Amino acid sequence: MSGRISAIVLTLLWLYSPIVFGQGHFKRFPETVTNDGAYVLGWGIKDDPAGSVDAKTEIVADGPEKLDLDSDQFEPYERVEDYLVDTATGKIVATIPDFTYYSGSEGNENHFHLEVGWSPDNRGGIAIYQARYSTDKVAWINPTEHKTSNVWPQIEKAVRGVAVRKKGKGAADPEYEIWVSDPVFVRPRRFVIDAMIGMLSSKKENAPSYRFEILFDVKGNLDAPQLEVASAKSVSDESGGGIGDNEIEARLNKAYHKLAATLPQRDRESLKQEEMKWLATREHITAAETDNKTFIQSRLTERRVAELETRARYR
Numbered sequence: 001m002s003g004r005i006s007a008i009v010l011t012l013l014w015l016y017s018p019i020v021f022g023q024g025h026f027k028r029f030p031e032t033v034t035n036d037g038a039y040v041l042g043w044g045i046k047d048d049p050a051g052s053v054d055a056k057t058e059i060v061a062d063g064p065e066k067l068d069l070d071s072d073q074f075e076p077y078e079r080v081e082d083y084l085v086d087t088a089t090g091k092i093v094a095t096i097p098d099f100t101y102y103s104g105s106e107g108n109e110n111h112f113h114l115e116v117g118w119s120p121d122n123r124g125g126i127a128i129y130q131a132r133y134s135t136d137k138v139a140w141i142n143p144t145e146h147k148t149s150n151v152w153p154q155i156e157k158a159v160r161g162v163a164v165r166k167k168g169k170g171a172a173d174p175e176y177e178i179w180v181s182d183p184v185f186v187r188p189r190r191f192v193i194d195a196m197i198g199m200l201s202s203k204k205e206n207a208p209s210y211r212f213e214i215l216f217d218v219k220g221n222l223d224a225p226q227l228e229v230a231s232a233k234s235v236s237d238e239s240g241g242g243i244g245d246n247e248i249e250a251r252l253n254k255a256y257h258k259l260a261a262t263l264p265q266r267d268r269e270s271l272k273q274e275e276m277k278w279l280a281t282r283e284h285i286t287a288a289e290t291d292n293k294t295f296i297q298s299r300l301t302e303r304r305v306a307e308l309e310t311r312a313r314y315r
Contacts, residue, residue, distance in 0.1 A: 025058065026092060029043070036122045039085065044081065044083065084096065115130065124188065126139075126151075133179070155193075162212050167234075177199070182194045197210050216230060249301065251305050255304075262315040
């Protein structure tokens with residue numbers, strides 16, 4: 001009862017608090033753009049519930065102007081919401097359920113980040129909102145229909161089911177945390193994620209954890225689909241370590257040509273256009289960086305290499 005009363009009090013404070021500068025604006029996350037460049041994710045300050053997010057105007061993500069996250073009543077993330085944005089019109093077309101990620105000149109939540117994988121036909125996407133030790137939320141996004149839905153319950157249930165099948169009942173502890181990452185679409189209705197389950201936040205040596213690569217089929221209506229496990233395999237927890245700046249560019253080229261070799265000519269041309277857009281996006285994201293340019297470029301490239309290699313593996 002006390003929790004419900006607190007929620008009501010917070011809502012009333014929000015409704016009757018003065019309008020704060022920045023509520024009518026949003027910023028995009030440039031690295032989340034779809035393969036065709038038509039849509040991108042963004043974030044802004046929550047409006048009055050009676051307001052309309054499509055009236056918000058964009059502030060350049062890497063520009064000097066900031067959104068006002070300061071408040072004596074709320075933590076920054078409590079005032080933030082995430083959006084799907086049409087890049088042609090610069091308008092918000094959908095709100096992503098329960099996503100409160102922010103990043104930019106305003107700072108970002110400590111140890112939190114955002115990952116997105118888009119389908120080749122740009123009619124579906126998996127967005128993952130990561131917390132410090134576990135995944136916070138996962139959303140399905142249908143850009144062309146401007147629809148979003150929460151698929152985290154489906155993902156969580158699937159990961160726990162895979163853990164039991166692969167590792168036995170001991171992996172079914174309800175207290176085990178789950179981390180899913182690296183969403184990669186290998187077909188328009190099929191994607192792969194990397195999943196970990198266990199005592200992920202534990203500081204104890206040899207705390208139990210299990211890692212899997214899970215292939216999902218996307219069934220039903222693309223506005224709010226059902227996700228079914230097609231296959232799953234255990235993955236070693238050993239890390240290959242960092243990749244040098246020169247080596248990562250060579251691996252990017254190798255991964256691109258390996259995938260291209262598996263495709264028919266028409267799809268090969270589509271991949272070429274996709275890669276050119278990705279390179280342009282990487283350049284745009286890193287152009288305004290000074291101190292962290294090399295690190296950010298390397299991180300983006302490592303993610304792209306993993307995506308291309310995964311797509312080639314599942315051909």
